Amino acid sequence: xxxxxxxxxxxxxxxxxxxxxxxxxxxxxxxxxxxxxxxxxxxxxxxxxxxxxxxxxxxxxxxxxxxxxxxxxxxxxxxxxxxxxxxxxxxxxxxxxxxxxxxxxxxxxxx
Amino acid sequence: xxxxxxxxxxxxxxxxxxxxxxxxxxxxxxxxxxxxxxxxxxxxxxxxxxxxxxxxxxxxxxxxxxxxxxxxxxxxxxxxxxxxxxxxxxxxxxxxxxxxxxxxxxxxxxxxxx
Numbered sequence: 052x053x054x055x056x057x058x059x060x061x062x063x064x065x066x067x068x069x070x071x072x073x074x075x076x077x078x079x080x081x082x083x084x085x086x087x088x089x090x091x092x093x094x095x096x097x098x099x100x101x102x103x104x105x106x107x108x109x110x111x112x113x114x115x116x117x118x119x120x121x122x123x124x125x126x127x128x129x130x131x132x133x134x135x136x137x138x139x140x141x142x143x144x145x146x147x148x149x150x151x152x153x154x155x156x157x158x159x160x161x162x
Numbered sequence: 163x164x165x166x167x168x169x170x171x172x173x174x175x176x177x178x179x180x181x182x183x184x185x186x187x188x189x190x191x192x193x194x195x196x197x198x199x200x201x202x203x204x205x206x207x208x209x210x211x212x213x214x215x216x217x218x219x220x221x222x223x224x225x226x227x228x229x230x231x232x233x234x235x236x237x238x239x240x241x242x243x244x245x246x247x248x249x250x251x252x253x254x255x256x257x258x259x260x261x262x263x264x265x266x267x268x269x270x271x272x273x274x275x276x
Contacts, residue, residue: 087267094270095253096267100262148218154202154203
């Protein structure tokens with residue numbers, strides 16, 4: 052019944068390289084997608100979002116891509132920095148306020 | 163501007179006891195949400211308040227959970243009686259009016275039921 056899936060539980064990347072996080076969804080009614088970042092013992096922090104009418108949104112080092120036909124979105128972080136080490140959650144909503152989250156991907160940026 | 167705050171940060175109780183979690187949203191935010199993360203899995207929606215009214219409580223697991231939002235300000239989530247499977251991290255979030263407005267999360271309350 053999980054409608055948002057992050058199939059990679061972890062990702063390790065070298066500092067300065069690109070991090071690519073993937074997310075798949077099943078609900079075709081989702082029209083708004085977000086990425087949140089979470090450090091240990093803290094709540095999720097909003098990172099970037101994209102509406103279903105777009106296929107790309109960029110904010111500094113972070114870019115989110117949306118492929119509606121494949122029901123897939125990805126988050127690119129470039130260049131990766133040590134402070135990017137955290138858990139990243141993909142989330143989606145369907146013209147309502149309820150967010151459906153994936154299980155998260157733990158990113159480790161190696162020096 | 164103060165963020166979303168939650169109290170307590172941790173709670174350890176025995177099965178059958180009662181626990182009340184509190185959330186103070188960002189001032190002026192009409193929308194308040196409760197979510198839960200169990201065993202490192204996905205974060206799951208529990209319910210949504212608009213001011214003092216429950217807008218959507220489709221995620222509430224069962225009638226052992228009771229949420230209130232007095233006067234449309236802070237909210238409480240009571241679990242009575244607590245069961246082992248209620249253990250997890252309970253997050254509160256708040257947002258402005260539109261459904262695309264960012265939901266700002268609190269630090270969470272880690273609940274352990276023994």
